[in-house]
Amino acid sequence: MSAKPSNPRTVAVHAGRDPRSQFGMINPPVWHASTVLFPTLDALDQAIRQPYEGLVYGLLGTPTSRALEQAVAAMEHADRAIAVGSGLAAIAVAIMPFVQAGDHLLVSDGAYGPTRHLCEHWFRRWDIETSYYDPMIGAGIADLIRPNTRLVHLETPSSLTFEVPDVRAIVGAAKVRGLKTVIDNTWASPIFFQPMDLGVDAVILAGTKYIAGHSDVVIGFVATTEESWLPVKRAAAEFGHHATPDDCYLTLRGLRTAAVRLKQHEASALEVARWLQSRPEVRRVLHPALPDHPGHLFWKRDFTGSSGLFAIELQPCSRAAVAAMVENMALFGIGFSWGGFESLILPFEPNGLQRVSTMTHDGPLIRLHIGLEEVSDLVADLERGFDRLRHVAG
Template structure:
């Protein structure tokens, strides 16, 4: 295989029309055919890009090819958002009477899907502690169809042993679907560990510029076709302009992730031990309880860290108010450093009981480092901490 930078730039070679160096935006909802025979062909082609944009579009095909190259997948599929991606996967692969295993520490939207929406359609769900590989084995049933994994997890930065979970899930006949949003394929390739599907909120690191909402799924061609056939019914269609923006972001992914990794680790090292900080969560720190697992299954430790303030919610509020470079905003993976108080943000996503079960403390601040100069970013946080109560 080629390197990640090369794959990001050349993964869609052959799909760009003409001699264009920058792919054109194909802003067409539908496509014509020169004959009845050709119309039948394009109308029945799986994941085609020349019939109707809800079925596929040239810009969709380009993004899917690049993501597949980065993830080591046979093929891929784009959707209108990350939640559009995982919801479509669930609707494609589950039916009433099935069972799903999902981590307790995972993105709030995924929790709401698994524990709130799917049970309404007769799908049962069991939540497990992702740091305990045996917990997955204990939760599996004969009717288990999917195991939903996110590693590192949002926002607690806990890890899942991918190889161990894949082994027990496959032995029980279940598929493993991994949210690789935090790690990105530059730092982690779940399919190489045996996972069946990998998905991303492309809004985050893949797009990288906070200017597009998108989702991506990648994996084997047979599974992706099943997901695609559901996607044309659900209609979570990515617009051509958004697909083009996502493709543009992917071109620089390996360069940006290198800086994200460096900034997050430098900031984590600078903040741990500060009197106003109770704990820093980042898998690159030797103090992380799963640091050795991170070293084993990741090639980089990611651009996100959690900072728990000694003074709880008051400390978190003081830190957020004191920052000048970092922006208080939802989402992550941007060229700008973004900070958020997860307990406040997720109060509108999951119910109070589920929120309490997540283990997200009132003093936790999630930090998604951007690509600013490392020294400037560290100085901004240390200055802000001067006004944080201890």
């Protein structure tokens, strides 16, 4: 084994900590800081010259946030990483430094909803134009690149509908034209996919989900090449983004067990997904690891696993029937976000969001997050839910 392991499971356990430098204690302490004192004016001048490198001001980083950033960068096979206060903040600071007035950017039509709001409400005000592309476009993205296109945003799989794009083809076409590429890797996390290996410039992670993993933290990361680090760090700093010391600590703690949690989410979700395929109430299961799913071959080629989040299309039925099912679950909760230890159930409608790859569906769509409960208990809960649904649907 080389001295520096690259497998994210091993890296997750060891990266970002140095017990020898802290009395042999395993976990880094939580450093709470705003002011950092300088012993001399020369030291102050040095800090002003390089504000993002040393420890200068709490907003710009503490030993706790640096430890977490090191661990995330190592897991993502990135040169560096920047911790910010949410996954959404990570999306904003990953894109903003690379576009300016008059530019055009290409965004996956499967992007997380608030990414679209950012483009349509804010970037548009700043005269930055967004076009959406079909996530299954592959190398065809070349035809959408304009002289003023600066950046391609990817998300894999798509939020809500879970198509898996051909990341290699899209990134390849973008790189030939000298464009920046950023990808939202929240679903797989670096445990199952490392897009930096495919040449992207920056990876966005909502650490809120599987990295922190306990539904008690909101945090985000941008993992970058050395070249892209400074522009992203500067955007984060100048807009005042910051990950709190306690959230950094909790996230580091969550990250150490991310690999085992994800393996369990994967196994349980697949078991539930296959069971759902056999149910008469279910028209379709949208899960990247199922062979007939759009982009399944790209998932198989690029990923080493699948996580706990997927969706189903029910046979056509009323809102009242869906409500009877989801409002009375014993184990599945109705709520936003995902990636914690608990199971969640959420009806959704993607067609209000998507522009070019409108998914056709006749029945209601439901997103499921499969948590760490015993699978047979989850199946029994869903089974009772289907009984209620059929009772109301008639």
